[in-house]
Amino acid sequence: MKIAVLQFPGSNCDQDAFHAFADALGLPAEIVWHKTTSLGGADLVVVPGGFSFGDYLRCGAIARFSPVMEALREHAANGGRVLGICNGFQILCEAGLLPGALVRNRTLEFRCLTSNLVVEDAGPDWNPQTVGQRLRLPIAHGEGNYRIDDKGLAKLKANQQILFRYADAEGNPTPQGNPNGSVDNIAGIRNEAGNVFGMMPHPERAVERIHPSLDGLAVLRALTTPAAAGASS
Amino acid sequence: MTAPANLPPNPDPVLNVEITPDLITRHGLLPGEYEKIKTILGREPNLTELGIFSVMWSEHCSYKNSRPLLKTFPVEKADTSAPYGRVLVKAGEENAGIIDIGDGWAISFKIESHNHPSAVEPFEGAATGVGGIIRDIFTMGARPVLLTNSLRFGRLESETVKRLFRGVVAGISHYGNCIGVPTVGGDVYFDESYDGNPLVNALCLGTLRHDQIKRGAATGVGNPVFYVGAPTGRDGLGGASFASRELSEESQADRPAVQKGDPFMEKLLLEACLEMMAVPGLVVGIQDMGAAGLTCSTCETASRGFAGIEIELDAVPQRETGMNSYEIMLSESQERMLVIVKRGREREIEEIFEKWDLHASRVGEVTEGDRMVVKQGGVTVADIPARSLTEDGPLYHREAKEPAYLAETRAWTPDELPDLNSLMLQDALPQMLAHPTIASKRWVYRQYDHMVQAGTVVEPGSDAAVVRLRLGDKEKFVAITNDCNGRYCYLDPHRGGQIAMAEALRNLACSGAVPLAMTDNLNFGNPYKPEVFYGLRESVRGLAEACRFFDVPVVGGNVSLYNENQNGAIDPTPVVSVVGLIEEEAHITRQYCREPGESLILLGGYPGELGGSIYLMFFHGLKTGAAPAVDLAGEKALHDTIRAAIRAGHVRAAHDLSEGGLLTAVSEMLFGKTPLGAKLDLDEIPEEARLDALLFGESQGRALLSVAPGAADAVLALAKETGVPARLIGEVTKDAELAVHCPERETAAFWRVAKLRHQWETSIESRMTRPGLDDDETD
Amino acid sequence: MKVTVFVTPKKNVLDPQGAAVGHAMASHGFPSLKQARVGKTIEIDLEAGDTPEFRASLDKICQELLSNPVIEDYRYEISEAGA
Amino acid sequence: MKVTVFVTPKKNVLDPQGAAVGHAMASHGFPSLKQARVGKTIEIDLEAGDTPEFRASLDKICQELLSNPVIEDYRYEISEAGA
Numbered sequence A: 001m002k003i004a005v006l007q008f009p010g011s012n013c014d015q016d017a018f019h020a021f022a023d024a025l026g027l028p029a030e031i032v033w034h035k036t037t038s039l040g041g042a043d044l045v046v047v048p049g050g051f052s053f054g055d056y057l058r059c060g061a062i063a064r065f066s067p068v069m070e071a072l073r074e075h076a077a078n079g080g081r082v083l084g085i086c087n088g089f090q091i092l093c094e095a096g097l098l099p100g101a102l103v104r105n106r107t108l109e110f111r112c113l114t115s116n117l118v119v120e121d122a123g124p125d126w127n128p129q130t131v132g133q134r135l136r137l138p139i140a141h142g143e144g145n146y147r148i149d150d151k152g153l154a155k156l157k158a159n160q161q162i163l164f165r166y167a168d169a170e171g172n173p174t175p176q177g178n179p180n181g182s183v184d185n186i187a188g189i190r191n192e193a194g195n196v197f198g199m200m201p202h203p204e205r206a207v208e209r210i211h212p213s214l215d216g217l218a219v220l221r222a223l224t225t226p227a228a229a230g231a232s233s
Numbered sequence B: 001m002t003a004p005a006n007l008p009p010n011p012d013p014v015l016n017v018e019i020t021p022d023l024i025t026r027h028g029l030l031p032g033e034y035e036k037i038k039t040i041l042g043r044e045p046n047l048t049e050l051g052i053f054s055v056m057w058s059e060h061c062s063y064k065n066s067r068p069l070l071k072t073f074p075v076e077k078a079d080t081s082a083p084y085g086r087v088l089v090k091a092g093e094e095n096a097g098i099i100d101i102g103d104g105w106a107i108s109f110k111i112e113s114h115n116h117p118s119a120v121e122p123f124e125g126a127a128t129g130v131g132g133i134i135r136d137i138f139t140m141g142a143r144p145v146l147l148t149n150s151l152r153f154g155r156l157e158s159e160t161v162k163r164l165f166r167g168v169v170a171g172i173s174h175y176g177n178c179i180g181v182p183t184v185g186g187d188v189y190f191d192e193s194y195d196g197n198p199l200v201n202a203l204c205l206g207t208l209r210h211d212q213i214k215r216g217a218a219t220g221v222g223n224p225v226f227y228v229g230a231p232t233g234r235d236g237l238g239g240a241s242f243a244s245r246e247l248s249e250e251s252q253a254d255r256p257a258v259q260k261g262d263p264f265m266e267k268l269l270l271e272a273c274l275e276m277m278a279v280p281g282l283v284v285g286i287q288d289m290g291a292a293g294l295t296c297s298t299c300e301t302a303s304r305g306f307a308g309i310e311i312e313l314d315a316v317p318q319r320e321t322g323m324n325s326y327e328i329m330l331s332e333s334q335e336r337m338l339v340i341v342k343r344g345r346e347r348e349i350e351e352i353f354e355k356w357d358l359h360a361s362r363v364g365e366v367t368e369g370d371r372m373v374v375k376q377g378g379v380t381v382a383d384i385p386a387r388s389l390t391e392d393g394p395l396y397h398r399e400a401k402e403p404a405y406l407a408e409t410r411a412w413t414p415d416e417l418p419d420l421n422s423l424m425l426q427d428a429l430p431q432m433l434a435h436p437t438i439a440s441k442r443w444v445y446r447q448y449d450h451m452v453q454a455g456t457v458v459e460p461g462s463d464a465a466v467v468r469l470r471l472g473d474k475e476k477f478v479a480i481t482n483d484c485n486g487r488y489c490y491l492d493p494h495r496g497g498q499i500a501m502a503e504a505l506r507n508l509a510c511s512g513a514v515p516l517a518m519t520d521n522l523n524f525g526n527p528y529k530p531e532v533f534y535g536l537r538e539s540v541r542g543l544a545e546a547c548r549f550f551d552v553p554v555v556g557g558n559v560s561l562y563n564e565n566q567n568g569a570i571d572p573t574p575v576v577s578v579v580g581l582i583e584e585e586a587h588i589t590r591q592y593c594r595e596p597g598e599s600l601i602l603l604g605g606y607p608g609e610l611g612g613s614i615y616l617m618f619f620h621g622l623k624t625g626a627a628p629a630v631d632l633a634g635e636k637a638l639h640d641t642i643r644a645a646i647r648a649g650h651v652r653a654a655h656d657l658s659e660g661g662l663l664t665a666v667s668e669m670l671f672g673k674t675p676l677g678a679k680l681d682l683d684e685i686p687e688e689a690r691l692d693a694l695l696f697g698e699s700q701g702r703a704l705l706s707v708a709p710g711a712a713d714a715v716l717a718l719a720k721e722t723g724v725p726a727r728l729i730g731e732v733t734k735d736a737e738l739a740v741h742c743p744e745r746e747t748a749a750f751w752r753v754a755k756l757r758h759q760w761e762t763s764i765e766s767r768m769t770r771p772g773l774d775d776d777e778t779d
Numbered sequence C, D: 001m002k003v004t005v006f007v008t009p010k011k012n013v014l015d016p017q018g019a020a021v022g023h024a025m026a027s028h029g030f031p032s033l034k035q036a037r038v039g040k041t042i043e044i045d046l047e048a049g050d051t052p053e054f055r056a057s058l059d060k061i062c063q064e065l066l067s068n069p070v071i072e073d074y075r076y077e078i079s080e081a082g083a
């Protein structure tokens, strides 16, 4: 499995993502500059966190027009896997590759902490842990408040598109456990076809012994395990 | 005055005014200083030149009132046998100092203040403070890997203080988060003396290989000088606001006195500069434009390179139209750098900057001789010997006088005060923990991305932050801490300075680190007041002594004076930040107890002082007494003992005793991830000791260790060998209760740890949370 | 020519900033406040004529870049004079 | 009554957001763009009459809360109808 980590002006988790895949998972990975138009045959394209184009106007709004995004769309349309983390998730939503939008945290403050997440049932390729199990992953964002209308939410649920939800210390997706005000405590989703993933938490910050947890490994492994037949058609 | 070789008239007629005594005064220059300028030039300066001299000879750039004191700091490590810690670039030589950390790698770090801008506009002031210090670090060739900050505010009850606090934290968060450098630590104090005078000191640390060190020197006649980064606007001309008012038709309203930062621009600049500096031989010299922007960067690079420099202002990218030479030279626009490039290789730098959507503009070249020549539209608007600006500035030995109050505060004794009893104690601890200076700073650091770069090992909240450095295929761990208790310095600036260093080193020892070097930020009032200067002089004396004693060199720092308003000066606040190295990952130690059955050992005994404590201030409204005593040798023995116990594998948690004293420290050790309690049996306490001083006094030279079950005897034996007083005072329990028992005083109290923790954890955020934004938390 | 684009959060989309401003205003003595919503303006100076083609391209950029149709509405005003 | 407050960066204050938007628009085919500046609007619905006292309190809140006078200007429009 070959990994391409995109790099936009203002990306700042690109190196972290690179190290997580290359060092912690031992996979071939490379950084791809946003002005490039080819993804070099990558199987998984990672859109990393940061502040692409300064997050000016709206997070991810400007990055979606970078030259590399054309190749990314094509890759996704052909069933290739895409993972957007934090700002990457925002970019994928802005680009229309994932439904919904991410707005300012309810408190209007940036939040950096290690959050509790519960794993949802999101179909056969999504198995970082057993469904219902808890993960602890860092979050760090000012605009991670996931918004989608009722129809869209119903669709996410019906299609098993929710990856994880924020939870409290007891593992329940309560308002107390919700760091940013996201609808239904949603922390990560995927598209209907099942090959484009987006999440606000940072799995790449939870892959080494020195990190707050090792739960990112399970998440990244789940995403780099070849798709089960039919899942990404 | 005869004026040989007078310069031609300035292209902007408003600048061709006569230099009156009034203009000189309003440039902050004394008559004698003006005479010196004339002697240097051999003629009258024009207004642009006057502006250039005024900023270069300001306190901020020339340290005219503090330099003699700064010279007393040790700038090198005395022990040359140490395997690392050699100073590679010394304080004052460049934008930031550099220290060897072994294996061909080095770190560069420095602290800088942005107090005055933050008082005017807290968000932008603090944000640009962060931006400025990051530039100081990457200009050395280092990649920034961590940020910290030291903040001081007035009383948190005040709405104004809340506004400043909120703005400053948001500004730091905005800049650091966006640029992707983790803010891993810092300190925040609240005290009346900072009402209206907030302090915002920001520190950045970066890593580099020895062979990547860059200098801010202009060398090689004919080498082109490039300007890179954001275009110049009329930002920050507030410092010379008279000029904005008088020299332009445009209204004052259009002339912001504050600079606004653009962290996105700086991120691009950072990446482009590091990419450029990685090309062998391309960059001859590089310097950021901070305060005094283009002026400072041109004359300093020329001065360091023993060369001349000539620039053409028409080539300087400008954000606004019609800027004259005075405005361009004095602008404090952010996110700009000056780069001297090897002649013939211009295209290479242009290409790198184009990749990052930036421009590199050739604005001049290195010249023969020693002059800094500035032209606009081909007309010479300034022509000054560069070294006269950087080396010939005035130097003053100010008068110092011990403040009268010191006689009184030193003589104070607590005899009149009622001591604590069980009942009072029961209430006192939760209240102490809720004091904003002691309370959890979670509200602050959860707004900072403290994990980006994925190297933060010990997150904010413990004694020192610990960060893993990725150095090629090697890893190293650094610990960093900021310290300074202004109240001690108010009561005794000399001791206060020593304590700041001692406490910083204690914090490092508790994290398992060996100190490398320190950087300081001297925040004081008006140095022309003898009592203020006394505080400055004595604090520096204390710091310098401690640095020598511990053999911790000073690699750089910053001086911020005039921090005062109509209510007087701030408490003397010499903030120090010390960086240490942790040799083995296994030695990284946090302040949180880990499991029931651990033994709590108090190192350093019960000196029982009450002076200068938060307890005294909080419960009796008294800012008095002698500052806690300092015993440098005792401190050193303590630090060595802590490190030895850690290396021997005995220590599960270590925490130094500081503000709030013993009970505060024990409580904080129980606020880790696992709910735990502790049982303290304080028998054998000295007979004459007061209970309040014993439990909440702030005597120095002490720390608590939570040692592995069964290891207590080994640690006590170790302490006996090193001569550090040590006592087993209690045990960590499964029951999440803190119980204190002093049999000899017939005093006992106990608390639910969850309740104490709640008091401590929510104190600041409950004051800062705005209505309507219901706070919801995880973690 | 000067174009001002007004971008506002959609009616039924949560507007945390608006809510905060509303609360702050209320506690500042705006008692009869019903609602506050925070939007954005983008003021553009450009050299172009107000032609149907221009309006089409303006609509396009409003939809694709200046607003996010999932959560925001936009409208614009065009005036001849500069700022 | 409806009040719309327009907050814009002062003319000579750096507007990195405006610069970024201008850049993005230009690369998107707005070739003759001279400048873009990004501001804020605050739309307020309230029950109050447009009296001089009201305007005074509105000015006050604009200066103290809704704008930052150090770097921003504001103006407002008052209309009778709701949104």
Ligand SMILES: Nc1ncnc2c1ncn2[C@@H]1O[C@H](COP(=O)(O)OP(=O)(O)O)[C@@H](O)[C@H]1O
Pocket: B060, B061, B070, B073, B091, B092, B093, B094, B095, B096, B097, B110, B112, B136, B290, B291, B520, B521, B522, B554, B555, B556, B557, B558, B559
């Ligand atoms: N308090 C201090 N202690 C030691 N060195 C200092 C102190 N203050 C300033 N310096 C040193 O003096 C030099 C000039 O400082 P400064 O003018 O703040 O740098 P910059 O021009 O980068 O802002 C720096 O090398 C700085 O480290």
Ligand SMILES: [Mg+2]
Pocket: B095, B136, B288, B290
């Ligand atoms: Mg500098």
